[in-house]
Amino acid sequence: MKQTEQTWYIDLSSGRTWAEEMAFDDVSPVIGGSGRGWQILADSLPPRIDPLSPENIVILNPGVFVGTRTLGSPKLTVITKFPTIASEDRRFFTGSCTSGGRYFAIGMRQAGCDRLVILGKAERPVYLAIRDRGVEIEDAADLWGRGIDDVSIELVQREGMDAGVLAIGTAGEKLVRNALTIIDRTNSLGRGGLGAVLGSKNVKAIVARGSGGIRVANPVEYNKISNELIARAVSWPRREHWIKLGLAAGWSTFKHTQNPGMWPKDRWDKLYGEEKRLESLRAVIACASCPLSCRLRWELPGGEFGGEQGLGSPYSKSATSGQLLGIEDDRKMIHLVTEANAKTGLDYYTTMRLIDLVTRMYEQGRIPKESAGFELAREYTTYSRLYEMTAEREGIGDILADGWYRVKEEFGIDPQEYWYAGVCKGIDFIYDARPSRFHPLMMTFLTRPRPHHGGSHTRTNSRGKTLAEIREQVEHWDLSDETMTRIFSETPYSGQFNVGRYTAYMEDLMRVKNALGLCTIYTYQALVFADDMARLYSAAVGDEVGARELIARGERIGNLAKVINVRDGFSRADDQPPDVWFTPMNAPEGTIEMEDYFQTKMLSRDDLNRMLDDYYDERGWDISTGQPTKQRLREIGLQTNAGDSS
Amino acid sequence: MGDAMRVAGRLVIWAEQCRGCRSCQLACSFAKNAEYNPTQSCIRLDRDLQTEKTTPLILPLRCDLCGGQPACAQACTYGAIAFEPAAEFAIEYRCGGPGEAD
Numbered sequence: 168m169k170q171t172e173q174t175w176y177i178d179l180s181s182g183r184t185w186a187e188e189m190a191f192d193d194v195s196p197v198i199g200g201s202g203r204g205w206q207i208l209a210d211s212l213p214p215r216i217d218p219l220s221p222e223n224i225v226i227l228n229p230g231v232f233v234g235t236r237t238l239g240s241p242k243l244t245v246i247t248k249f250p251t252i253a254s255e256d257r258r259f260f261t262g263s264c265t266s267g268g269r270y271f272a273i274g275m276r277q278a279g280c281d282r283l284v285i286l287g288k289a290e291r292p293v294y295l296a297i298r299d300r301g302v303e304i305e306d307a308a309d310l311w312g313r314g315i316d317d318v319s320i321e322l323v324q325r326e327g328m329d330a331g332v333l334a335i336g337t338a339g340e341k342l343v344r345n346a347l348t349i350i351d352r353t354n355s356l357g358r359g360g361l362g363a364v365l366g367s368k369n370v371k372a373i374v375a376r377g378s379g380g381i382r383v384a385n386p387v388e389y390n391k392i393s394n395e396l397i398a399r400a401v402s403w404p405r406r407e408h409w410i411k412l413g414l415a416a417g418w419s420t421f422k423h424t425q426n427p428g429m430w431p432k433d434r435w436d437k438l439y440g441e442e443k444r445l446e447s448l449r450a451v452i453a454c455a456s457c458p459l460s461c462r463l464r465w466e467l468p469g470g471e472f473g474g475e476q477g478l479g480s481p482y483s484k485s486a487t488s489g490q491l492l493g494i495e496d497d498r499k500m501i502h503l504v505t506e507a508n509a510k511t512g513l514d515y516y517t518t519m520r521l522i523d524l525v526t527r528m529y530e531q532g533r534i535p536k537e538s539a540g541f542e543l544a545r546e547y548t549t550y551s552r553l554y555e556m557t558a559e560r561e562g563i564g565d566i567l568a569d570g571w572y573r574v575k576e577e578f579g580i581d582p583q584e585y586w587y588a589g590v591c592k593g594i595d596f597i598y599d600a601r602p603s604r605f606h607p608l609m610m611t612f613l614t615r616p617r618p619h620h621g622g623s624h625t626r627t628n629s630r631g632k633t634l635a636e637i638r639e640q641v642e643h644w645d646l647s648d649e650t651m652t653r654i655f656s657e658t659p660y661s662g663q664f665n666v667g668r669y670t671a672y673m674e675d676l677m678r679v680k681n682a683l684g685l686c687t688i689y690t691y692q693a694l695v696f697a698d699d700m701a702r703l704y705s706a707a708v709g710d711e712v713g714a715r716e717l718i719a720r721g722e723r724i725g726n727l728a729k730v731i732n733v734r735d736g737f738s739r740a741d742d743q744p745p746d747v748w749f750t751p752m753n754a755p756e757g758t759i760e761m762e763d764y765f766q767t768k769m770l771s772r773d774d775l776n777r778m779l780d781d782y783y784d785e786r787g788w789d790i791s792t793g794q795p796t797k798q799r800l801r802e803i804g805l806q807t808n809a810g811d812s813s
Numbered sequence: 814m815g816d817a818m819r820v821a822g823r824l825v826i827w828a829e830q831c832r833g834c835r836s837c838q839l840a841c842s843f844a845k846n847a848e849y850n851p852t853q854s855c856i857r858l859d860r861d862l863q864t865e866k867t868t869p870l871i872l873p874l875r876c877d878l879c880g881g882q883p884a885c886a887q888a889c890t891y892g893a894i895a896f897e898p899a900a901e902f903a904i905e906y907r908c909g910g911p912g913e914a915d
Contacts, residue, residue, distance in 0.1 A: 235839065328859075378853075452833055458836075460834065
């Protein structure tokens with residue numbers, strides 16, 4: 168039995184809706200799911216449009232495996248042009264963001280909607296309802312101005328207890344450029360401003376609920392493979408610790424890799440470490456079909472915010488921001504996470520880093536008091552006030568709401584001046600390459616159109632893996648012998664393996680996982696491999712595909728994404744590492760410099776440029792421009808997109 | 814399904830162990846119809862909208878214990894649904910977790 172995919176379209180400007188059905192034979196060159204979504208966007212998004220204009224397009228793609236019982240496949244991938252100002256000349260990248268959840272993506276597929284394409288702009292606030300009979304526009308006058316939790320609960324009560332909700336907060340309504348969305352109240356989606364894009368279209372929320380069944384081509388085989396993979400995850404030796412703590416786990420690594428280097432480690436450990444986390448952690452919640460589970464519910468014990476509950480994952484982000492801002496009471500920092508997840512939809516990372524920047528710069532006299540509007544003292548009341556002002560676009564908050572390059576326009580402070588982790592294409596990094604070391608995930612932050620991990624994790628994200636362990640995972644990618652030799656050759660600039668060449672395939676695999684709907688934790692922990700994905704995909708769609716072919720399809724998707732960004736003027740010049748990576752971090756325990764994965768040498772800008780050369784070369788792109796060549800696009804079957812390149 | 818056709822046995826729900834992954838619903842519908850459809854499964858998830866805590870509720874008139882090997886219990890990786898041999902068909906909701914004294 169061959170499968171088909173249904174794409175639903177809604178034009179908010181005219182209210183018109185329509186659907187297209189495609190056989191998997193036709194979408195298989197790009198896998199389906201978000202792969203086909205990228206194809207639709209490449210064919211329909213005009214170049215150089217304003218991402219907050221009605222011309223922008225939002226495409227919601229549940230993965231091919233979503234709604235089946237297999238290993239952790241709850242993922243929704245959303246593709247759009249993001250409103251983060253990515254350069255001084257105000258260019259904007261087009262990218263994808265992903266998230267798990269328990270109800271929303273399954274609800275879409277049960278309604279028969281394998282993909283929703285949102286066009287135009289509604290005249291007044293609306294929400295979209297995906298139901299068995301189609302997608303409908305509903306009035307949201309009574310929902311506009313309300314918080315994410317409040318709206319999500321109300322829509323579940325209206326539609327049914329198994330309905331899923333994707334909602335924007337008040338920051339999305341105000342077009343704050345970093346505003347994200349929240350799915351099913353527990354999962355965040357869309358760093359870089361998906362919330363603002365939906366806000367610009369007057370879409371407050373999308374609710375999804377259906378009653379149909381989800382079929383696979385070979386049910387017996389699919390179920391057999393799924394059982395095998397689930398059993399593998401259940402027997403993972405670290406599972407017991409993981410399911411006890413969810414995303415609160417990993418402090419033993421995190422306290423090294425995401426350390427801003429301002430406090431002694433033992434002080435940070437005491438204030439934000441695992442023991443502290445257990446004081447507020449109340450429950451670990453799983454995404455659909457996940458045997459590991461990582462989403463959290465917390466309740467703050469005592470203090471100003473005592474009894475406050477939240478959903479999501481507050482610990483890592485509050486720990487790093489708490490140290491950057493010098494706040495010792497973790498509950499105060501977690502409270503601001505709760506505000507973001509439940510009400511405003513602000514991106515906590517970006518907002519906190521910008522607050523750190525402007526309060527320090529105020530101290531140094533780089534921001535005058537008349538521009539700030541009030542005394543920007545380095546204390547919690549200031550941070551909290553700036554946080555609210557950003558969400559509301561009030562006063563100086565209006566500048567912070569537009570991000571790093573607007574701060575530069577107003578105050579002449581370059582994003583390159585920021586002292587922790589750095590900024591690329593207008594997005595601040597969660598991890599700093601100095602304490603983390605320069606592992607391949609850091610490379611994807613440079614090379615991806617949207618500089619965020621987006622599900623790229625592999626074995627190399629964990630510290631201390633041996634070269635044999637790294638290689639073992641790649642062997643399941645079924646690459647040619649020549650490719651394996653290129654990846655696993657020592658170079659003087661990237662250490663014992665070739666990081667640039669490795670990263671190309673790591674990204675291809677990320678495209679595959681996103682199209683399938685598979686959570687990235689399973690490749691992070693090496694619990695599922697590319698050949699497993701190929702077996703499962705073959706059983707799901709009735710098309711015999713091996714790992715090498717699946718990765719080639721991932722490469723095709725990545726090239727489509729790149730071509731769209733090339734049209735908007737993105738090139739190698741935008742993929743540059745931030746200056747701060749090359750500036751030694753003066754931590755209390757000593758100086759921390761950026762080293763390669765195995766800590767064999769300090770890395771220079773020249774080293775990273777050579778890694779970028781390798782990355783573009785492995786992709787068959789023009790090394791000088793970092794853009795796909797016409798020849799390469801033709802070779803991988805993207806003839807119709809070849810006109811967009813050099 | 815009438816009681817006479819039922820396999821004897823007891824499904825035990827350890828409500829506190831449930832994490833909301835919906836694997837039980839997906840496995841149940843797959844066992845019955847070879848497709849995944851939580852709506853057609855014999856399990857509803859009670860969802861507390863304040864905490865997002867879920868509890869599996871078995872629909873006793875639909876459930877036939879899958880002929881003695883309930884797919885939901887086999888699919889649950891968190892120990893929230895267990896199957897025990899018993900003289901009669903029964904569904905029980907218990908506190909705590911498997912292995913703890915009730």
